[in-house]
Amino acid sequence: xxxxxxxxxxxxxxxxxxxxxIGELVVERxxxxxxxxxxxxxxxxxxxxxxALGTGNPYLGVVAGALAGVGMSLLFGFFTVYLASNQVAxxxxxxxxxxxxxxxxxxxxxxxxxxxxxxxxxPLLASIPFIGPALFDRDILVYLSFAIVACVxxxxxxxxxxxxxxxxxxxxxxxxxxxRDVRLIRMAAVAFGGACAGxxxxxxxxxxxxxxxxxxxxGRGWIALAIVVFATWLPWRALVGAYLFGGVIILQLHAxxxxxxxxPQAMTMLPYLATIIALVVLSRNQALMRRNTPAxxxxxxxxxx
Amino acid sequence: MKTLTSSLLALGAAAALSMGVATxxxxxxxxxxxxxxxxxxxxxxxxxxxxxxxxxxxxxxxDMVETTFLxxxxxxxxxxxxxxxxxxxxxxxxxxxxxxxxxxVMEVAERFPDVAFEHATGxxxxxxxxxxxxxxxxxxxxxGKIAGxxxxxxxxxxxxxxxxxxxxxxxxxxxxxxQSVNPDVEVKIIWVNTxxxxxxxxxxxxxxxxxxxxxxxxxxxxxxxxxxxxxxxVRGFGNDSxxxxxxxxxxxxxxxxxxxxYYIERVRAVADGSWETGxxxxxxxSGMVQMAPFANMSDxxxxxxxxxxxxxxxxxxxxxxxxxxxxxxxxxxxxxxxAPLDMILGMNFYIQGIDDAYPN
Numbered sequence: 001x002x003x004x005x006x007x008x009x010x011x012x013x014x015x016x017x018x019x020x021x022i023g024e025l026v027v028e029r030x031x032x033x034x035x036x037x038x039x040x041x042x043x044x045x046x047x048x049x050x051x052a053l054g055t056g057n058p059y060l061g062v063v064a065g066a067l068a069g070v071g072m073s074l075l076f077g078f079f080t081v082y083l084a085s086n087q088v089a090x091x092x093x094x095x096x097x098x099x100x101x102x103x104x105x106x107x108x109x110x111x112x113x114x115x116x117x118x119x120x121x122x123p124l125l126a127s128i129p130f131i132g133p134a135l136f137d138r139d140i141l142v143y144l145s146f147a148i149v150a151c152v153x154x155x156x157x158x159x160x161x162x163x164x165x166x167x168x169x170x171x172x173x174x175x176x177x178x179x180r181d182v183r184l185i186r187m188a189a190v191a192f193g194g195a196c197a198g199x200x201x202x203x204x205x206x207x208x209x210x211x212x213x214x215x216x217x218x219g220r221g222w223i224a225l226a227i228v229v230f231a232t233w234l235p236w237r238a239l240v241g242a243y244l245f246g247g248v249i250i251l252q253l254h255a256x257x258x259x260x261x262x263x264p265q266a267m268t269m270l271p272y273l274a275t276i277i278a279l280v281v282l283s284r285n286q287a288l289m290r291r292n293t294p295a296x297x298x299x300x301x302x303x304x305x
Numbered sequence: 306m307k308t309l310t311s312s313l314l315a316l317g318a319a320a321a322l323s324m325g326v327a328t329x330x331x332x333x334x335x336x337x338x339x340x341x342x343x344x345x346x347x348x349x350x351x352x353x354x355x356x357x358x359x360x361x362x363x364x365x366x367x368d369m370v371e372t373t374f375l376x377x378x379x380x381x382x383x384x385x386x387x388x389x390x391x392x393x394x395x396x397x398x399x400x401x402x403x404x405x406x407x408x409x410v411m412e413v414a415e416r417f418p419d420v421a422f423e424h425a426t427g428x429x430x431x432x433x434x435x436x437x438x439x440x441x442x443x444x445x446x447x448x449g450k451i452a453g454x455x456x457x458x459x460x461x462x463x464x465x466x467x468x469x470x471x472x473x474x475x476x477x478x479x480x481x482x483x484q485s486v487n488p489d490v491e492v493k494i495i496w497v498n499t500x501x502x503x504x505x506x507x508x509x510x511x512x513x514x515x516x517x518x519x520x521x522x523x524x525x526x527x528x529x530x531x532x533x534x535x536x537x538x539v540r541g542f543g544n545d546s547x548x549x550x551x552x553x554x555x556x557x558x559x560x561x562x563x564x565x566x567y568y569i570e571r572v573r574a575v576a577d578g579s580w581e582t583g584x585x586x587x588x589x590x591s592g593m594v595q596m597a598p599f600a601n602m603s604d605x606x607x608x609x610x611x612x613x614x615x616x617x618x619x620x621x622x623x624x625x626x627x628x629x630x631x632x633x634x635x636x637x638x639x640x641x642x643x644a645p646l647d648m649i650l651g652m653n654f655y656i657q658g659i660d661d662a663y664p665n
Contacts, residue, residue, distance in 0.1 A: 005515030
């Protein structure tokens with residue numbers, strides 16, 4: 001019973017980070033570093049909340065949250081991909097813009113209970129002890145997070161589209177010389193990243209707490225960014241990283257409730273520390289690390305003709 | 306990684322610059338009062354309560370005052386910058402409304418001797434630096450009585466923010482209240498190390514419920530805990546403001562902070578030149594510590610809660626009345642005596658019956 005409860009909450013803590021991280025992973029694989037994940041996430045959260053509240057349909061909220069993330073990311077893409085602006089500065093600006101704009105949009109939602117995205121129970125599977133309630137009696141976003149990770153892992157490494165995307169992130173000039181439209185590919189990746197971050201935000205305001213509060217992402221976008229790096233841009237590893245992070249968060253809460261007392265500051269630090277250590281250990285193979293790091297990451301590409 | 310780290314630093318600086326400023330009300334020569342909040346005014350908790358008081362003060366004093374507020378100001382270096390900026394822009398009185406601002410206020414107050422500084426829930430003061438607080442533990446004692454009577458599992462879940470005296474004395478007062486009506490009651494405490502992170506507060510609430518708690522208490526600022534309680538079919542208490550709208554079936558009551566009378570009094574004092582430093586203490590009796598309507602509880606419990614409140618207001622009941630023992634079983638307050646105020650404001654131990662290590 002307790003174990004089931006723990007697993008259920010771990011999935012809840014990990015899902016928004018999985019969604020944001022897998023999106024950013026694709027963006028970075030295309031050679032673009034978008035530090036605006038937090039801003040896209042919070043816009044996803046507020047728009048999803050507002051649309052769900054206005055229409056009474058949380059699924060429309062989910063779609064709207066993803067679209068809000070896409071909108072934000074296209075703004076970022078326009079500046080960085082087409083105008084070749086500095087990706088780091090533009091990404092940070094996107095975060096600040098998102099946090100501020102979301103606060104403004106959400107002003108009238110404050111103090112209003114929201115619409116919760118209900119679980120869809122998968123028959124039979126949901127009755128498996130322990131993992132059933134945690135994995136098969138969940139809302140659509142949890143299922144989607146696994147599906148997206150699986151698709152990304154497959155597409156990136158097993159299909160032509162994935163090869164082209166990775167080529168763009170490795171060597172944009174070469175991809176261009178081969179006749180690929182680097183900017184279009186990067187824009188598509190950026191938009192996908194925005195949609196995923198928006199979904200991650202929607203999860204916060206529609207599932208984790210059915211309410212809108214300013215700054216409710218509380219740094220989860222940054223965690224997602226860090227996980228992508230420490231997972232050496234590998235999709236399944238990013239999933240593991242996000243679950244590890246969520247797992248340690250929930251376990252330290254339970255440890256505290258059990259009365260296992262370490263300083264609370266250390267407890268709060270633990271998820272970050274554990275995630276970084278685990279992923280660094282996982283990624284200690286230097287050759288593999290070099291092979292997976294997108295060589296053109298963060299470098300703007302301007303076609304000469 | 307180098308770029309990411311420096312980017313994060315840049316973000317911190319940029320965030321500090323972008324903290325929202327809002328100014329309202331004008332008059333010929335009004336008093337300029339500023340407020341610094343640790344969370345967003347929309348948290349429906351601590352900062353919200355301060356902002357409601359600011360608005361009430363504006364409504365009461367009209368053209369006499371012009372107010373400014375800065376929200377979501379992180380404690381530490383950012384707070385120093387924010388306070389300095391307010392002091393430089395001709396504010397006459399500045400209210401800093403979080404414990405963690407204390408050192409920052411001290412630093413800035415020394416540099417601006419002509420500005421009146423007011424700091425909530427701290428203990429430092431100076432010539433131009435007053436502090437104010439409320440006996441919120443009085444409210445927590447009432448919560449304890451209600452929880453002790455209403456719990457069926459004899460297990461209370463407590464979400465705490467930071468291990469500072471205010472939170473510690475709150476936990477102790479709560480447990481003294483609970484023990485007075487239910488000797489078997491146990492408390493499970495989770496420190497979330499934040500005042501405000503709704504998803505984290507919800508996760509902590511879930512963890513406590515999974516471990517068998519059927520009544521939840523919070524010393525954090527959002528409504529997430531109560532919403533989770535309602536979803537999971539348990540009950541709990543709101544904090545800082547009436548959160549009943551978020552959890553009509555789960556909220557038993559809430560401690561409601563009413564800062565308005567104090568703000569009105571202090572700004573008036575600046576206007577007529579009578580402001581001086583001091584340590585003000587609001588209470589249930591003075592009206593600073595209020596309770597949201599009692600709900601979702603039995604009539605017997607309600608009667609006990611009302612009686613306790615009346616006793617506190619009349620001065621007949623004091624939460625920290627001896628005998629009080631610490632966890633080691635040593636008598637801290639003798640039978641029939643009341644703990645001195647210094648002890649309550651600087652409380653750094655758990656009372657007997659809290660089966661948990663004291664956080665250092």
